[in-house]
Amino acid sequence: QSVLTQPPSVSGAPGQRVTISCTGSSSNIGAGFDVHWYQQLPGTAPKLLIFGNSNRPSGVPDRFSGSKSGTSASLAITGLQAEDEADYYCQSYDSRLSGFWVFGGGTKLTVL
């Protein structure tokens, strides 16, 4: 059971827009800690996609955007492309105990 909750799967047709939610609690996202997103293509290591809730590293297309509100965050992908088919993970910090980094359970994006 992951500390951050994501839908197991989402899907969309090429060109469409999809969103992936990441729900936390008052000890992580709701406490104001930032959310970051990672893309994991099949058989590869995760790659940073969004940092600091809504910032894109250089090289990441502006089709990818992130937002955060309250105890949740969202990743939006517009103009869906076949190459976007991957697993997506949110990540934040949890302040319980000594504090530690936490990941969401991951969401499998299927491009129909």
Place this chain on the structure above:
Amino acid sequence: QVQLQESGPGLVNPSQTLSLTCTVSGGSISSGNYYWSWIRQPAGKGLEYIGRIYTSGSTNYNPSLKSRVTISVDTSKNQFSLKLSSVTAADTAVYYCARVCDSGDYVYFEHWGQGTLVTVSS
């Protein structure tokens, strides 16, 4: 561009200690505001944070693994290491090392190694 490479045994006996090393190239492990971290991923499952170390030696571990984990750094070799004791089949996973950037505003997993599969079995 910094690169990270995991190395270590791909097969570990149950109850033994899993030991992995991450070699950092393209930059000094001692420079900049970075943490050095281990993450794992069982087959078909999500990512799990194991722990991290700063070059000062300061560590942080996932509470669920804390009693069994030790992360250390060897700045002379530009490496950091993971030891996980008393392993069981549940510890079978791909293990990733990563560099965590502390920009001052945000702290995030910036660069990842390619990962190494460790199987716990007799």
